[in-house]
Amino acid sequence: xxxxxxxxxxxxxxxxxxxxxxxxxxxxxxxxxxxxxxxxxxxxxxxxxxxxxxxxxxxxxxxxxxxxxxxxxxxxxxxxxxxxxxxxxxxxxxxxxxxxxxxxxxxxxxxxxxxxxxxxxxxxxxxxxxxxxxxxxxxxxxxxxxxxxxxxxxxxxxxxxxxxxxxxxxxxxxxxxxxxxxxxxxxxxxxxxxxxxxxxxxxxxxxxxxxxxxxxxxxxxxxxxxxxxxxxxxxxxxxxxxxxxxxxxxxxxxxxxxxxxxxxxxxxxxxxxxxxxxxxxxxxxxxxxxxxxxxxxxxxxxxxxxxxxxxxxxxxxxxxxxxxxxxxxxxxxxxxxxxxxxxxxxxxxxxxxxxxxxxxxxxxxxxxxxxxxxxxxxxxxxxxxxxxxxxxxxxxxxxxxxxxxxxxxxxxxxxxxxxxxxxxxxxxxxxxxxxxx
Amino acid sequence: xxxxxxxxxxxxxxxxxxxxxxxxxxxxxxxxxxxxxxxxxxxxxxxxxxxxxxxxxxxxxxxxxxxxxxxxxxxxxxxxxxxxxxxxxxxxxxxxxxxxxxxxxxxxxxxxxxxxxxxxxxxxxxxxxxxxxxxxxxxxxxxxxxxxxxxxxxxxxxxxxxxxxxxxxxxxxxxxxxxxxxxxxxxxxxxxxxxxxxxxxxxxxxxxxxxxxxxxxxxxxxxxxxxxxxxxxxxxxxxxxxxxxxxxxxxxxxxxxxxxxxxxxxxxxxxxxxxxxxxxxxxxxxxxxxxxxxxxxxxxxxxxxxxxxxxxxxxxxxxxxxxxxxxxxxxxxxxxxxxxxxxxxxxxxxxxxxxxxxxxxxxxxxxxxxxxxxxxxxxxxxxxxxxxxxxxxxxxxxxxxxxxxxxxxxxxxxxxxxxxxxxxxxxxxxxxxxxxx
Numbered sequence: 001x002x003x004x005x006x007x008x009x010x011x012x013x014x015x016x017x018x019x020x021x022x023x024x025x026x027x028x029x030x031x032x033x034x035x036x037x038x039x040x041x042x043x044x045x046x047x048x049x050x051x052x053x054x055x056x057x058x059x060x061x062x063x064x065x066x067x068x069x070x071x072x073x074x075x076x077x078x079x080x081x082x083x084x085x086x087x088x089x090x091x092x093x094x095x096x097x098x099x100x101x102x103x104x105x106x107x108x109x110x111x112x113x114x115x116x117x118x119x120x121x122x123x124x125x126x127x128x129x130x131x132x133x134x135x136x137x138x139x140x141x142x143x144x145x146x147x148x149x150x151x152x153x154x155x156x157x158x159x160x161x162x163x164x165x166x167x168x169x170x171x172x173x174x175x176x177x178x179x180x181x182x183x184x185x186x187x188x189x190x191x192x193x194x195x196x197x198x199x200x201x202x203x204x205x206x207x208x209x210x211x212x213x214x215x216x217x218x219x220x221x222x223x224x225x226x227x228x229x230x231x232x233x234x235x236x237x238x239x240x241x242x243x244x245x246x247x248x249x250x251x252x253x254x255x256x257x258x259x260x261x262x263x264x265x266x267x268x269x270x271x272x273x274x275x276x277x278x279x280x281x282x283x284x285x286x287x288x289x290x291x292x293x294x295x296x297x298x299x300x301x302x303x304x305x306x307x308x309x310x311x312x313x314x315x316x317x318x319x320x321x322x323x324x325x326x327x328x329x330x331x332x333x334x335x336x337x338x339x340x341x342x343x344x345x346x347x348x349x350x351x352x353x354x355x356x357x358x359x360x361x362x363x364x365x366x367x368x369x370x371x372x373x374x375x376x377x378x379x380x381x382x383x384x385x386x387x388x389x390x391x392x393x394x395x396x397x398x399x400x401x402x403x404x405x406x407x408x409x410x411x412x413x414x415x416x417x418x419x420x421x422x423x424x425x426x427x428x429x430x431x432x433x434x435x436x437x
Numbered sequence: 438x439x440x441x442x443x444x445x446x447x448x449x450x451x452x453x454x455x456x457x458x459x460x461x462x463x464x465x466x467x468x469x470x471x472x473x474x475x476x477x478x479x480x481x482x483x484x485x486x487x488x489x490x491x492x493x494x495x496x497x498x499x500x501x502x503x504x505x506x507x508x509x510x511x512x513x514x515x516x517x518x519x520x521x522x523x524x525x526x527x528x529x530x531x532x533x534x535x536x537x538x539x540x541x542x543x544x545x546x547x548x549x550x551x552x553x554x555x556x557x558x559x560x561x562x563x564x565x566x567x568x569x570x571x572x573x574x575x576x577x578x579x580x581x582x583x584x585x586x587x588x589x590x591x592x593x594x595x596x597x598x599x600x601x602x603x604x605x606x607x608x609x610x611x612x613x614x615x616x617x618x619x620x621x622x623x624x625x626x627x628x629x630x631x632x633x634x635x636x637x638x639x640x641x642x643x644x645x646x647x648x649x650x651x652x653x654x655x656x657x658x659x660x661x662x663x664x665x666x667x668x669x670x671x672x673x674x675x676x677x678x679x680x681x682x683x684x685x686x687x688x689x690x691x692x693x694x695x696x697x698x699x700x701x702x703x704x705x706x707x708x709x710x711x712x713x714x715x716x717x718x719x720x721x722x723x724x725x726x727x728x729x730x731x732x733x734x735x736x737x738x739x740x741x742x743x744x745x746x747x748x749x750x751x752x753x754x755x756x757x758x759x760x761x762x763x764x765x766x767x768x769x770x771x772x773x774x775x776x777x778x779x780x781x782x783x784x785x786x787x788x789x790x791x792x793x794x795x796x797x798x799x800x801x802x803x804x805x806x807x808x809x810x811x812x813x814x815x816x817x818x819x820x821x822x823x824x825x826x827x828x829x830x831x832x833x834x835x836x837x838x839x840x841x842x843x844x845x846x847x848x849x850x851x852x853x854x855x856x857x858x859x860x861x862x863x864x865x866x867x868x869x870x871x872x873x874x
Contacts, residue, residue, distance in 0.1 A: 001584060003581070006581060078577075080573050081573070081577035084579050086577075087579065142524065143440020143442060293765075316576055324764065
């Protein structure tokens with residue numbers, strides 16, 4: 001049924017797009033090495049009644065251009081009529097102008113990031129206008145404390161940011177530990193101990209896909225010995241394993257892992273592994289959009305879908321994904337890339353509202369030391385973020401910090417994430433491979 | 438993830454359950470004959486900040502008891518934290534205490550009706566508290582005018598209510614036409630002409646399952662001749678046809694119907710028919726819950742799912758169903774039983790917020806002449822209901838009218854819908870058959 005609405009509560013009058021760079025240590029992953037800075041783009045929407053709504057998405061020139069291209073569509077819209085704005089954005093963001101998900105660990109699509117940025121900023125505005133938290137507008141708060149998991153990385157020594165591979169020798173505690181190299185089971189266990197001590201996480205994920213499976217399985221077993229059976233463990237080889245390796249090493253980890261995330265590529269590959277091993281499989285690489293769900297159902301490709309509001313089109317869409325997971329017997333957890341406090345707040349509201357959240361959420365947050373929101377770094381309590389009680393997302397932009405982060409973006413020279421190029425600076429000739437072991 | 442919340446915006450302090458009866462003409466359907474009264478139950482939730490939220494569900498002693506059984510759970514809850522209340526209701530309404538959908542045209546489950554009543558009343562409260570229409574809280578208004586279809590019935594002569602099979606000879610226009618018998622194609626065409634003239638509907642549905650298929654197909658063809666190809670037509674035999682009949686008569690109606698609704702029973706039966714005919718199939722009998730969706734996807738049992746917020750667990754759940762329909766390529770339309778203005782308002786907010794609403798909504802509303810909301814009968818403009826602009830559902834209870842309708846309930850002696858018993862009063866020995874032709 002076509003439709004139109006002349007119902008307006010308030011109108012968006014300005015849309016500001018600010019690319020920023022935050023220091024990031026040299027973390028290893030399937031695609032190579034994190035650069036000394038991670039890129040994010042901050043979106044501010046202003047309304048005719050004097051409110052500002054915030055959102056944050058993975059940064060790249062492509063995303064910034066895609067956001068700028070819909071500015072005319074966004075301005076004049078009512079943030080409370082998300083469905084109407086979403087329909088107009090869909091007309092503007094045609095599928096052919098958007099990239100595909102791609103093979104890299106991160107998601108290369110831009111269209112869903114535009115939807116996500118607009119959905120989050122509109123929900124922030126709606127919450128501020130109506131005087132309620134965003135989680136309330138997603139159907140209601142189920143939990144006030146949202147659990148996150150420790151996210152371990154193989155890494156080279158280094159602090160990232162201006163220091164690059166250098167070290168801040170004055171640092172103590174986690175700030176010191178996050179600069180240490182971790183290239184073997186002992187290094188990973190030490191990293192876990194420091195991170196858990198600082199943040200209180202109750203479950204642990206290891207980003208794999210960096211070394212041959214036996215080494216990463218050894219690291220998981222070392223974590224299992226160190227933390228015992230009550231601390232759930234996850235391993236994410238970012239789809240670098242063959243189906244045969246996934247089955248071989250998956251069997252090795254039965255009874256050890258809470259879940260194995262994306263051991264191999266494609267829904268068919270995941271389905272084959274899933275039939276062969278007694279270990280739940282999670283994904284944010286084989287089932288990453290609503291278009292992928294029919295295939296997921298047909299092939300039974302995974303047990304758990306990791307939502308990420310940046311890539312599923314926003315918080316409303318992630319709630320829809322959760323409903324699909326309930327219907328089709330999938331667990332729900334959450335994927336993360338590097339992010340700052342706006343996204344951490346958005347993830348926390350989503351986690352607070354999702355009735356069938358099954359697992360603690362992933363977050364890269366401990367790996368950054370800067371912040372762009374007022375009050376600086378958001379605190380964890382026993383591994384949880386306490387849902388902000390303030391209207392909207394409950395975070396405000398620190399304009400000076402944003403300006404500094406934008407200045408870092410201008411000076412770092414990065415225009416997109418490219419971990420292969422960074423890795424080649426350390427290992428000349430290194431090449432990304434979609435399947436490695 | 439377990440969770441708890443101490444976030445409260447307001448608290449429900451009172452829950453009132455009022456069974457009512459509204460006059461209903463002698464409409465024929467697969468299960469027999471409508472009684473002179475249809476039953477509804479009105480729920481009022483009051484809060485500690487002085488608001489009242491409304492909902493209306495199909496009435497029966499069983500539903501009233503199920504609602505009363507959760508009163509202790511509802512009182513003290515925050516209407517804005519629907520997900521939290523929904524989880525507590527799920528604990529109280531265990532599946533085994535709820536009836537199954539059943540074979541009758543209407544849905545016999547009580548649990549989903551409890552969810553629905555609480556969801557609608559809480560959304561009404563939330564909208565009133567926040568100063569926005571319910572459609573805004575469902576994700577935003579997509580259309581301000583929500584289209585409904587004419588809903589034709591075979592019927593005996595009679596007005597229903599106190600007049601029963603009698604006639605109010607003073608009535609004019611539709612009020613007169615709705616009392617006329619319609620037992621053949623000419624009667625159905627005359628009924629359609631009067632209903633379309635009064636309400637401006639742009640599409641037409643005939644409730645079938647009353648006469649052998651050839652007669653009902655003849656009525657559809659008569660409507661097609663009278664209204665032409667630009668007025669979409671639907672036929673609903675309420676699953677009384679065999680698969681073979683469904684295929685035979687479905688083929689006869691290719692190019693004539695917009696869709697054929699529930700010609701036969703079971704998802705497997707529907708899927709077989711769907712493969713054999715070139716006509717979209719709609720259902721509110723073979724796929725009627727989220728538990729049914731995996732089977733629907735596996736068997737490809739229908740093209741269109743008719744939501745009904747009374748049976749899908751409320752407005753939030755119906756929005757989730759719409760998302761499932763988008764994912765799995767189903768169209769969305771809406772089913773209706775007899776209802777009053779609270780449900781018409783709820784259906785209109787849902788229709789206004791549903792991005793992928795594909796068809797005009799069904800409504801029995803023209804068949805009633807009474808109303809329990811302030812202002813009396815809600816008006817249609819060119820077949821549409823204009824979305825109320827007021828906060829919440831946008832309707833207020835007329836306490837005197839409610840008292841009269843409750844008094845009618847007390848005097849009519851009905852405790853549940855039983856069209857078979859009513860039919861037996863006209864046709865002694867008449868028996869419902871799950872499959873007839």
